[in-house]
Amino acid sequence: MSDANTPLPTLLLVDGSSYLYRAYHAMPDLRSPDGFPTGAIHGLVAMMKRLRDQIIGSGPGGHAACVFDASGPTFRDAWYDQYKAQRAPMPDDLRTQIAPIHEVVRLLGWPVLEVPGIEADDAIGTLARVGAAAGHQVVISTGDKDLAQLVNERVTLINTMSNERLDIAGVVAKFGVAPDRIIDYLTLIGDTVDNVPGVDKVGPKTAVKWLAEHGSLDGVMAAANGIKGVAGENLRKALDWLPQGRRLVTVVTDCDLSAHIAGWPAVEALALQPVNREGLLDFYQRYGFKAWRKELEAELGVGGSVAVTTPGLFDADGTGAEPAKPDNSTLARSYETVLDADRLAAWLERLQAAPLAALDTETDSLDPMRARIVGISFAVQPGEAAYVPVAHDYAGAPDQLPLDAVLATLRPWLEDAAAPKVGQNIKYDTHVLANHGISVRGWQHDTLLESYVFEAHLTHSLEKLAERHLGRRGLSYEDLCGKGVNQIPFSQVDIERATTYSGEDSEMTLQVHQVLHPRVAAVPGLLHVYRAIEMPVSLILQRIERHGVLVDAGVLAQQSHQLAERMMQLEQQAYEIAGQPFNLGSPKQIGEILFNRLGLPVKKKTASGAPSTDEEVLQELAADYPLPARILEHRSLAKLKGTYTDKLPLMVNPATGRVHTNYAQAVAITGRLSSNDPNLQNIPIRTAEGRRVREAFIAPPGHVIVSADYSQIELRIMAHISGDPGLTRAFAEGLDVHKATAAEVFNTTVDAVTSEQRRYAKTINFGLIYGMGAFGLAQSLGIDQKMARDFIDRYFARFAGVKRYMDETKASAADKGYVETLFGRRIELPEIRGGNGPRRSGAERQAINAPMQGTAADLIKLAMIAVQGALDAAGKRTAMVMQVHDELVFEVPDDELPWVREQVPALMAGVAQLSVPLLAEVGIGPNWEQAH
DNA sequence: CTGCTAGCATA
DNA sequence: GTATGCTAGCAGA
Secondary structure (H helix, E strand, O other): OOOOOOOOOEEEEEEHHHHHHHHHHHOOOOEOOOOOEOHHHHHHHHHHHHHHHHHHOOOOOOEEEEEEOOOOOOHHHHHOOOOOOOOOOOOHHHHHHHHHHHHHHHHOOOOEEEOOOOOHHHHHHHHHHHHHHOOOEEEEEOOOHHHHHHOEOOEEEEEOOOOEEEOHHHHHHHHOOOHHHHHHHHHHHOEOOOOEOOOOOOOHHHHHHHHHHHOOHHHHHHOHHHOOHHHHHHHHHHOOOHHHHHHHHOOOOOOOOOOOOOOOOOHHHHEOOOOOHHHHHHHHHHHOOHHHHHHHHHHHHHOOOOOOOOOOOOOOOOOOOOOOOOOHHHOOOEEEEOOOHHHHHHHHHHHHHOOOEEEEEEEOOOOOOOOOEEEEEEEOOOOEEEEEEOOOOOOOOOOOOOHHHHHHHHHHHHOOOOOOEEEOOHHHHHHHHHHOOOOOOOEEEEHHHHHHHHOOOOOOOHHHHHHHHHOOOOOOHHHHHOOHHHOOOHHHOOHHHHHHHHHHHHHHHHHHHHHHHHHHHOOHHHHHHHHHHHHHHHHHHHHHHHHOEEEOHHHHHHHHHHHHHHHHHHHHHHHHHHOOOOOOOOHHHHHHHHHHHOOOOOOOEOOOOOEOOOHHHHHHHHOOOOHHHHHHHHHHHHHHHHHHHOHHHHOEEOOOOEEOOEEEOOOOOOOOOEEEOOOOOOOOOOOHHHHHHHHHEEOOOOEEEEEEEEOOHHHHHHHHHHOOHHHHHHHHOOOOHHHHHHHHHOOOOHHHOOHHHHHHHHHHHHHHHOOOOHHHHHHHHOOOHHHHHHHHHHHHHHOHHHHHHHHHHHHHHHHHOEEEOOOOOEEEOHHHHOOOHHHHHHHHHHHHHHHHHHHHHHHHHHHHHHHHHHHHHOOOOOEEEEEOOOEEEEEEEHHHHHHHHHHHHHHHHOOOOOOOOOOEEEEEEOEOOOOO
């Protein structure tokens, strides 16, 4: 559509910045002959050419501007220090394309505007206001909804990507409010991209409803007290913020641009210029846009008109020779489907010659122990990959090489420790191949772990890594297989699409590694953690998981039975007291019975406002009423039964008769592992009934369970890092550290410390590790806050080094934005510099805790490496079967027990020389419970 | 069927 | 008051 029929001259304003990312992500990873990234340039040029044609027409004349954000802070940053704080930095591959983009847009004849300190939106707002006042029909091309607030009789929006056009009626249709209420609308819902909060839990629906009811934001705010529900409550909480939010989302239309546009504010200053063909020719030459160059040469040869042609936006090389494919990300790459033995042999040669090869398996299951291979992909250089399907079985699927033949061919390479390999989450692929009898060797790198070490606080899926580091978006698993009920197994995915997907996975893994590894290696501490800790631990975890642990399902079944009986009794008693049956598993129904029917006092509320029935509350009520105690006991038994005694037997792998947990190595930001399916790191121990679950974790005949755990490891680390003399001495002398703490705080001797004093000191010690304040201590000791404050003060007076550590850590974290473990692992704390109080306090507590928790994690990982290394070197059959943060559990053949009980604690204690001794204690038994 | 909350298990 | 993962209930699709 063109505006040729409108009587007013057109002013076309392009929000260049809003299209940068879109073009970048939409385009394949194009490169100039010398390797310079050109995808975003290509996308922008195609779009600018088309826009000029569509809106202005191909003849001379017309007014326009292409506006970009400048780098650096703007006035909004000064208004609000969290503005755009969550935004990821621009990928390097995009950043380098910005200067060429400005250049080429100018060559195409466009006035280009980029004003330091002023955002593109505000510049556009100003240009639009002035243009409209000067009698122009203003068309704003943007992908950003925020600019809808500028729409009026003279101003329309057009989204060039989607071809959507918005006038006043269009805005009402799309957003449900008129353009002059868009600011109010945006203020209410907030802007997550720019990190501007709105009203919590209020989205487009509620915002539109409120604005319809109350006319405007001011109307809504005035009516705040009358608005019911959670949304109303959140609105009242947000009242102080909203004026500032409104200011942030309001586009400024009176910026001073005169220093940046010669002749401004005359609209004539924005006249479109003729295309600079010579300059453009040279530009196309430099960046390898061959098709456009030819086209321009042809035009120059004919010496014809100024017509600018418009190849499709997604026409990757601009030749127009191929129709644009819906999946543009696969263009310009070469992925081969390997269906015969010759091609497989050819790829094997390439793999064997490669300095580093990426591989990825596609399977029929997420469970690493049960997954069967459906296909394997490889990449040895960017842009190229092979996919070897072996088990696609949909109707019409081509004949594939048999899995056995493929593995037989590849085995020499897969098992060659001298053949360097990289993968994304190599632990999984190692399991999968092990399921088929292949022991993969030669893993050099894992992009999952590179990313985890580099920025643990982010997510590490290959999809995200490719976006973050390659600026690339591949096919997603969901694209291929769908989700939920409609999900199909990978074996039913069309082989051509599977080739693209799996090929991309391998190829992107290789490329992510090429980008990420240098960044890890640039920081010596990170490289050390990656190479000397995470990579070796990954292999050990694979072995632990694969070995599994023996669980006696019979013992658990019996416990389940006993639990069920006791729960029935409790239920009957509860129904009698309540006078009616109710679901003891429902906090909601418990609340109804307790607080409404029986009229017990409400002690506290949950986050969403319901009366809380948590343990603390029920404990308190149990002193005065009979029902809460029954509920408490029932709840704890239900937890045991539901989570452990019923569930664990179901997790026994029928093929091995064992339970194989999965350790997540890249989840916890402090460096800890986490365990899932099942979680073996939260098996009960505190209560007697719970503890019995551990009786089911047994050693097979001729073996024993050995548990070795670090004693007080985090407190020892605190002593080491802080250098506090009192704490150091307590450990050096081998004292009971809680008693020693109590003796200091209560000004008595170690021998005279009462058990209550020790309990207090223990709570303080733990609290300190968590960055606790007086409130928290008071809460957990059940004392008043002043008393708690007093304890803390006395503690810090006696252990001044600890106090100094806390203060210095907070200061250093605020200064650097991260904290470190003893071994150089970094924990980013983006919110420690953030304005908002509670969040910053939270980050400060993390700053205190993370070095201790993280160093403990580093130490036990080093212990795993040391112990497994010693076991292998000595040719022992002892197997490491679990890790529980400060504890390692082994399944030990009887004859190896002397070696293990001697060596393991020594190895654990010897992984680091701190200023206090490390101590590991050993327990031995027929099951895990008795090994403590 | 999916996603959320409340509650609770561990270090 | 740090770091996790899992379950039942329940609401909205």
